[in-house]
Amino acid sequence: MQNSESVARQNLLDRLLNAVKQVQVHFGAREEVATEADLRVASLCTEWEAVLSHGMRRGRPKPGLRQTGRNTQHAASALWPLANMCLSGEEQRRFLSLSHVKTDIGRGVCVCVCALSV
Numbered sequence: 001m002q003n004s005e006s007v008a009r010q011n012l013l014d015r016l017l018n019a020v021k022q023v024q025v026h027f028g029a030r031e032e033v034a035t036e037a038d039l040r041v042a043s044l045c046t047e048w049e050a051v052l053s054h055g056m057r058r059g060r061p062k063p064g065l066r067q068t069g070r071n072t073q074h075a076a077s078a079l080w081p082l083a084n085m086c087l088s089g090e091e092q093r094r095f096l097s098l099s100h101v102k103t104d105i106g107r108g109v110c111v112c113v114c115a116l117s118v
Helices: 004-027 039-053 079-086 089-096 104-116
Strands: none
Touching: 004 039, 039 079, 039 104, 079 104, 089 104
C-alpha cells in the first residue's frame, strides 16, 4: 500500500506530465512563440514550480505574493534559484534586468517560457 507522500508525489508528476503533453501537442508542430498568456504554458509553469517546491518547508505566507492556480501562495520560488545556478553571468543579468518582472516567481516563469520558445 502506498503512503500519502508517494501518492502526492505521483499526483504532482502526473499533473506535470499532462501539462507537458498539452504544450507539446499545441506548440510541437508550430512556429508559434510560447508565452504565459497561453493557459497551457501557464499551467506548465505552475506544475513545474509545484514539482520543484514539493517537500520544501514553507514559512508564513508573504504579503503581496500573487495567487496562482492550485498553489494559493508561494512562500518560495523553486524554479528561479535552480535555473539561476545553471545560467551564465550574461543570462542571469538578462533575466534580472527585465523591467516588468520583479519577483523570483516571475523570473522562474520567464526562464520556463524562454526554454519553451527555443
